Amino acid sequence: MGKRTSENVLLNIALKNFYGAAEELGLEDSLVEILGNSERKLSVSVPVVMDDGTTKVFNGYRIQHSTAIGPAKGGTRFHPDVNLDECEALGMLMTWKCSLAGIPYGGGKGGVECDPLQMSKGEKERLSRTYAARIEPLIGTWIDAPGPDVNTGGQEMIWFMDTISKIRGKVEPALFTGKPVGLWGSEGRVEATGLGVATCALEFLKAIKKDPKGTTFVIQGFGNVGTHAALTLVNAGATVVGISDITGAYYCPKGIDIKKAQQHASAHPKKLLEGFEQPGLEKIPAEELLLLEADILIPAALEGVVNKDNADKVKVKYIVEAANGPITPDADAILDAKGVLIVPDFLANSGGVIGSYFEWAQNLGGFFWTREEYNSRLLHIMKGNFKRVWDFSQERHVKMRRAAFMAAIARVAEAARLRGIFL
Numbered sequence: 001m002g003k004r005t006s007e008n009v010l011l012n013i014a015l016k017n018f019y020g021a022a023e024e025l026g027l028e029d030s031l032v033e034i035l036g037n038s039e040r041k042l043s044v045s046v047p048v049v050m051d052d053g054t055t056k057v058f059n060g061y062r063i064q065h066s067t068a069i070g071p072a073k074g075g076t077r078f079h080p081d082v083n084l085d086e087c088e089a090l091g092m093l094m095t096w097k098c099s100l101a102g103i104p105y106g107g108g109k110g111g112v113e114c115d116p117l118q119m120s121k122g123e124k125e126r127l128s129r130t131y132a133a134r135i136e137p138l139i140g141t142w143i144d145a146p147g148p149d150v151n152t153g154g155q156e157m158i159w160f161m162d163t164i165s166k167i168r169g170k171v172e173p174a175l176f177t178g179k180p181v182g183l184w185g186s187e188g189r190v191e192a193t194g195l196g197v198a199t200c201a202l203e204f205l206k207a208i209k210k211d212p213k214g215t216t217f218v219i220q221g222f223g224n225v226g227t228h229a230a231l232t233l234v235n236a237g238a239t240v241v242g243i244s245d246i247t248g249a250y251y252c253p254k255g256i257d258i259k260k261a262q263q264h265a266s267a268h269p270k271k272l273l274e275g276f277e278q279p280g281l282e283k284i285p286a287e288e289l290l291l292l293e294a295d296i297l298i299p300a301a302l303e304g305v306v307n308k309d310n311a312d313k314v315k316v317k318y319i320v321e322a323a324n325g326p327i328t329p330d331a332d333a334i335l336d337a338k339g340v341l342i343v344p345d346f347l348a349n350s351g352g353v354i355g356s357y358f359e360w361a362q363n364l365g366g367f368f369w370t371r372e373e374y375n376s377r378l379l380h381i382m383k384g385n386f387k388r389v390w391d392f393s394q395e396r397h398v399k400m401r402r403a404a405f406m407a408a409i410a411r412v413a414e415a416a417r418l419r420g421i422f423l
């Protein structure tokens with residue numbers, strides 16, 4: 001089969017990063033071939049009766065990239081751009097993320113090509129239930145346990161869980177993570193990814209001996225991850241000067257009142273920043289947000305937003321990747337030449353999957369932890385993982401992204417070697 005390339009930007013990035021790190025690690029050809037491919041790729045059609053009585057058929061996917069370390073784990077995205085290649089790229093990234101995080105999971109990912117912002121609650125429920133039923137034969141608590149991603153959350157996870165539980169005739173709580181508190185979800189999960197991103201940013205500041213107070217941040221995307229990262233950073237004394245969502249970008253050099261922005265978005269019918277105001281706040285063109293003057297940029301929206309067209313205009317010194325794959329390889333090279341240091345996505349945003357692991361473990365044990373226990377375990381793991389990657393990158397004189405890939409791939413490769421390649 002040999003080395004693969006893909007027309008899909010995200011999959012091509014994932015493959016390039018994997019092959020580059022595998023070569024540097026001296027990984028044997030057989031494992032390069034095995035880990036450069038997904039174990040399973042599932043495509044399903046998802047028929048939904050719409051509110052107007054017509055039936056629409058959506059495309060759905062589920063990828064299991066690797067189960068060498070443990071059951072596949074990864075989110076479910078509802079977005080018009082979802083496709084099989086994108087899911088494969090994100091599934092591969094989940095394998096490395098779980099490996100790097102030191103949790104007992106492989107990597108998977110899924111999604112449905114749809115525009116949930118244009119759908120009613122009833123349409124979304126029917127879509128979620130039919131998607132869950134269609135992927136049911138290939139998922140399981142010890143096989144592949146999906147979670148939420150862009151445009152899915154607690155409600156969708158409950159529709160998924162309820163559907164599978166009814167099909168199987170028993171409650172299947174650990175099969176889906178990201179469930180609401182009170183319905184097998186755990187205190188702390190909603191904030192986990194953003195808290196983890198902010199923890200990485202703060203550990204990074206510690207490593208470069210810079211005080212959070214006086215450090216300025218720009219955050220693209222004010223959804224689940226962006227909001228909780230921003231709140232944690234502001235609580236640590238940092239200043240967030242720019243935020244954005246699909247309604248536009250908002251800039252205030254003196255600092256945005258993040259609590260107020262969060263309250264505004266929570267009260268908005270679509271959870272958006274549209275109409276947000278505070279003294280000194282300026283609405284700027286969305287593309288200018290990434291080019292603002294600040295110390296640290298946190299892209300927390302979608303992939304590929306920093307690319308060859310805008311990378312040379314980026315003014316920050318540091319980037320902490322909250323979204324998956326927000327920087328294209330071309331842009332990575334441009335930023336590297338400019339001396340911009342990057343904390344890579346699968347380290348920075350691993351708080352989400354570590355939180356999912358906590359939820360899964362609690363569901364299996366039937367015993368819930370307090371928010372304090374949850375957060376202290378999360379911070380402990382995130383800080384340890386950051387330090388491992390930082391020290392490795394300093395010792396080996398490689399970028400943090402390469403260091404993280406090498407450490408993650410080495411663990412998966414070791415598991416695959418020990419287990420053998422029978423299946």
Ligand code: NAD
Pocket residue numbers: 148149150151152193220221222223224225226244245246247286300301302303322323324349350352353
């Ligand atoms: P979300 O849907 O809650 O929020 C996404 C935000 O990005 C929204 O505010 C949306 O308006 C904004 N956005 C979308 N397109 C934009 C654009 N072109 N410009 C500016 N803003 C835009 O999603 P989320 O859960 O916060 O996830 C954000 C990113 O983090 C995704 O890449 C996701 O894969 C990644 N991630 C999420 C988790 C998690 O636990 N939620 C875990 C790991 C990684």
